Amino acid sequence: MEQIKKDNRSKNSGGVYPNALKNMYSLSHVFKQVKENKVLVAWLYLWLNNRLESITTIEDLPDLIKKRNYEDCEKYAIRLYYDNTETSCEYAIEYHIHRSIHCLWQPIPKSLNTLFCSVFRSLQYDTPLLSKKQKHTLLHVIRKKQRRTANLATVPIAHKKSFQNYFQQMIQRDPRLSTLSKSVLLGRDRLHHASAMYYQSENSNSIRQQIYMAHNRYLQRLWLEAQRLQIQNNFQRVDDKPPHKKILPNPAEPHLKESMYLRESSGIAQFTIEKNKSIHRQAAPITFASKRKIDLVDVQAFFNVIQAELISLKPSRKATLSAQLSYYNLMTMVLAFQFIVCTGARPTHSIVVERNRIYKSHAAIIDKGRLRQIIINDFLQVQINRYLEFQTSILMQMNISLSKRPPTLCFVLNADGCMIPLSAKSVRKAMKLRAPRLVPYQLRHFFAQFALMNVINGKLTTQMIDRLMGHSQFGEHLGSHDYFPQSHCRLKSHLDLLNSQLGLECFDL
DSSP states (O other), X not given: OHHHHHHHHHTSTTOOOOOHHHHHHHHHHHHHHOOOHHHHHHHXXXXXXXXXXXXXXXXXXXXXXXXXXXXXXXXXXXXXEEOSSOEEEEEEEEEEETTEEEEEEEEOOGGGHHHHHHHHHTSOTTOBSXXXXXXXXXXXXXXXXXXXXXXXXXXXXXXXXXXXXXXXXXXXXXXXXXXXXXXXXXXXXGOSSGGGGGGOOEEHHHHHXXXXXXXXXXXXXXXXXXXXXXXXXXGOOBOXXXXXXXXXXXXXXXXXXXXXXXXXXXXXXXXXXXXXXXOEEEOOOOEEOOTTOOOHHHHHHHHHHHHHHHHHTXXXXXXXXXXXXXXXXXXXXXXXXXXXXXXXXXXXXSSSOBGGGEETTEEEEEETTEEEEXXXXXXXXXXXXXXXXXXXXXXXXXXXXXGXXXXXXXXXXXXXXXXXXXXXXXXHHHHHHHOTTOOTHHHHHHHHHHHHHOOTTOOOOHHHHHHHHTOOOTTSSTTSSOOOHHHHHHHHHHHTTHHHHHTOOOOOO
């Protein structure tokens, strides 16, 4: 049981990366074993795309086809793109996001680019990279049992399965790679928290850049080990095209060149070159967003409306009980909406939280049948205290004992003193009256997107976002994982920004 929990946690963002030294030696063995650059490039392509383990027959090997720059991107296509600074090799990658499939160009990692360019420059357009004989050679390399050669007899090497899945393990455990980027590389079935991708929105330029930078980081770990041991020559390749055989830049060496368009801070764009012309056209990025996505201005507008309505109902000191009840009931709804947007809690389960499960800066809510911890930011703490103060005052005026209150923090009152806990239906109805196109669940989507995009106090890791959203697997539920003060402070400082960004106002009693 404990081992299952441990294995689940190890696959999460922030888990321990695979051993760089062992994987570097295993990669070194492949570079020495494979003599032809074409075969090596095909192997590296499959390794990069987490395909090695699925190759069992020669029919499983894809035909990599070189395409022209004005042709559409399609599965297993490769192209060389020159942006007037350097040539970059790009390969087709499929985006299976939100039930849509798009085939887009993805740059080869910086350290492997020269080798890929060297091989594909000599390849004719619309021609498969490998011959049938070369495919048999590649299949032999993939399926062959890993044996220690004389050079590897005294060095540690990674287990074959672990080495073949090196990129998959790195992607799963990378805290800097967004969930949508992980879904492009791994597919939904291999995501640790599969539902997390449906709460986030990103465009293809951002995802392309994240993938490019992530691949560079994963390879850099291996190259640094080679540099530390001064065995970079194990990765040296020679251009094997006749008549000239020149030494190619070593992928394990630093200071390799890259195209200018790969260094744009706003993302990596996709370009096409018009046929028979040298005009470079930038393709419009594709935005991958949930149908429930909601913009900041829409959330601000909703809270402006409901908060203005609350201010208009503020009772005077001599107000009737009926006026105070109207103010209290709307205050209850406002607190519910503020609670959802400040905690990301699902408004389809318990609305707000039970009183006895609030512990100042954190609370426990029942989410999908399990208890989970949420952080209460400073603004929400003040709101809860003021709400309880006014709630107590109303109940005392109606001669209702506090002991008769329902367990839930928020409930509405009618003139007869009947206390009605909030429901998902009542909260949805209240929002529809003030914002007909919105539903409360969209506030949870906004909460997730704000966590993804906010960089004011430093960008949150993927693991932190999953924790805030309550995404968890067996072994990550409340009581099964460590929660350190430094992590709590980081998350709370992020949550403390929400009220100022949204213009949330404290209750005026």
